[in-house]
Amino acid sequence: MHIGIDVGGTNTDAVLVRGRTVLASCKATTTADVTGGIVAAISGLRHAFEPRQVTAVMIGTTHFVNAVVEGRDLARTAAVRLGLPATTALPPFVDWPDRLRQAIGGHAYLCHGGHEYDGRVISPLREDELEAVAEDLAAKNVESVAISSVFSLVSNEFERQAAEVLTARVPGLLVSFSHEIGRLGLLERENATIINAALRVLAGQIADGLADSLRAQGVDAPLYLSQNDGTLMDLDHARRHPVATFASGPTNSMRGGAFLAGADDCAVIDVGGTTTDIGVLHRGFPREASSEVLISGVRTNFRMPDVLSVGIGGGSVIRDDGGTVRIGPDSVGFRLADEALVFGGDTLTATDVAVAAGLADIGDRARTRHLGRAFVQAALDQIQHRVDHRLDRTRTSPEPMPVVLVGGGSALVQRLEGASKIVRPEHHAFAGAIGAAIAQVGGEVDRVFTMAPGTRDEVLDGARQEAVDRAVAAGARAGSVRIVEVEEIPLAYLPGNASRVRARAVGDLLPGH
Template sequence: MHIGIDVGGTNTDAVLVEGRRVLAVCKATTTADVTTGIIEAVGGLRHAFEPAAITAVMIGTTHFVNAVVEGRGLARTAAIRLGLPATTALPPFVDWPEQLRQAIGGHAYLCHGGHEYDGRVISPLREDELRAVAADIADKGVRSVAITSVFSLVSSEFERRAAEILTAEVPGLLVSFSHEIGRLGLLERENATIINAALRVLAEQIADGLVESLTAQGIGAPLYLSQNDGTLMDLEYARCYPVATFSSGPTNSMRGGAFLSGTDDCAVVDVGGTTTDIGMLHNGFPREASSEVIISGVRTNFRMPDVRSVGLGGGSVVRQRPEIRVGPDSVGFRLSRQALVFGGDTLTATDVAVAAGLADIGDASLVRHLDGTLVRSVLDHVGDRIAAQVDRMRTSPAPLPVVLVGGGSVLVRDGIEGVSGIVRPEHHAFANAIGAAIAQVGGEVDRVFTMEPARRDEVLDAARQEAVDKAVAAGADAGSVRIVEIEEVPLAYLPGNASRVRARAVGDLLLGH
């Protein structure tokens, strides 16, 4: 048996899954400290299992992305770039919002090093520079560093050597490497690495808190966190790469929608309590964003799902003047206190759903006074906005199937323009937690190769095998691993037949790993 948990802005969902069967579900209100909500959600499943029968627990959490958005709990971080005498025109943090930069200290250092696209050295690494940097960051109380070397995706040698020098001078220093986090594009890769480094201390605290919350329920099974590509990572990996959890909530919903509906190629619309997330599935996995991703005003380029989010959900505030407007503000986890159906004084989308007979929650008599024209107008407004977002996600004019999931999906009536069919599967309100519970383990390769014509197949096979090996090392059952994506992009602006190769492999979790 597996337990899947998803922490949303309004609700924390938990499900008990055995194979392809959903045995029990529970929805609890998300709490300010998050951990309490997890304990309550898992407690709601206790009637259906014995703690010893649980073999794994999978959690999708918003802890880390919320910390960046709110600028809280971030560690004092140093950004060390290896590239002198190049790259001086645009130093680290050059495009960061000042408030976020100040929250992590904004300590930036430029040192010699780096490589060209073909592996040639820009300038040798200077150990004396790095020792001086180590002394300075120690004086400033910095606990975490982000090391970025020019074209480290071609050669990671300088990043690793720099880390050896720094940690020898400052024992206990937490190091994040850009070649392990970002992709091509120096500033975006560096930014992603800095964000990861700033979350490392918080990751230690949250990992310990999650273990304690499960121990309180008598559960000693291994704990895994959902990644933003629909796969899992163990707790030790999460301590090192917390940035990989960003957007894991929408990803879990999409994977859960595919699992529940049996549809691997479709659009998934997840209507939650606070937001609606729309994404595309291909071969059962989310389509990845092909361009840069903005995180709290910072441009990054690490792996993220291609998801459109709008401020529309069950907790969205409804306004009638000067025209009908739903959201983007939401009562969030305060829905049970502020919505009309619970005796509150705020008109929400949930109240409209109850008045329309689409949902049975709270006290329906408290919304009988709502005008029928208002109710229809709100539902039409919701349908039109979702239809517009689905249309933007399409890559062809052909109608496509849509899977509706999330507790707020009751707001969407059947019949969306441009859609071939709507599927609202059983347990759709818990698709996010189910997506976490059934997630697999993945491995990925994404770097630049020199593609000599006679060796092209050999290089692609090597990339595939490396992705498979990474999946197995991450905890996948070797017999179940398969390649789900292979992409080769020739880099015409670089000489030497250079190509960017991306390969992804996934496999079932090997329990007892």
């Protein structure tokens, strides 16, 4: 048995799954500390299992992205870039919002090092420079450091050597490597690594807290966190790479919805309590964003699902502005059960409109009788239009595509112009938790290769095998691993037949890993 948990802005959902069968489900209110909601959700499943029956627990959490957005609980962080005499024009943190930079300290250092695209050294690493940096880090009580080197995706040698020098002189210093976090593009890769470094202390605290919460429920099964590519990572990996959890919630909902509907290629619309997330799946996995991703105003380039969000959900506040209906973007969020009209509150929400229209049967419908039919229909039409508009932006062809509706607020969407068919599967309200429970283990290779004449097939086969090996090393059962994506992008602006090659493999979780 697996337990899957999805932490949303309004609700924390938990499901108990055996194979492809959902045995039990529970919806609890998300708490301010998040962990409390997780404990309550697991408690709601306790009638359906004995602790020894659970072989794995998978959690999709918003802990880390919330910390960045709110600028709280972040470690004192420094950025060390290896690239002198190049890269001086745009130093680390050059494009960061002042608020976020100040929240983490924002110390930046430029040192010699780095490589060209073909592996040639820009300048040798200078240990004396790094020793001086280490002394300054210690003096400023820096807890975590992000090390980035020019073209570290070609060679990570200097990043590793720099870490050895720094950690030898600053015991306990946490290190994040850019070649493990981001992709091509120095500034964006560096930014992603800095964000990861700033979350390292919090990641350790949360990992310990989640493990303690499970033990308090008598569950001693391995704990995994969901990544934003639809795969899993264990707690040790999560402590080192917390940014990999960003957008894992929408990813889980998309994969869970496709799983419930039995579809591999479709669009999934997840209508939650706060937002509606729309994404497209290919071969059962979310389409990835092809451009840079903004995280709290910072440009990054680590993998993220291509998801469009709109501020519409079951908790969205609805106002009558002189005869004009206004929906959101503010939401009562996890206070829905206290503030919505149908639950005895005094705030008109999208849930109240759904109940008034007969689309949902929850709470006290009598408290919505004063809402006029025209007003209710106008609100539903506006929701329909805004969701339809976002769905149209995800399309890559004019052909209608199948759409899977999931989420507790999915009753708000009844028709879609761009859909060939609409499926609202059983257990649709728990799609995020189910997506977490069925998640697989992945391995990925993404770097620049120089292809000599006649070696292309050999290079691609090597990348595929490396992706498979990484999946197995991460805990996948060897016989279940398959390649789900291979992408080759020739870099025409570079000489020497250079190409960026990206290969992804996934496999089922090895029991007991």
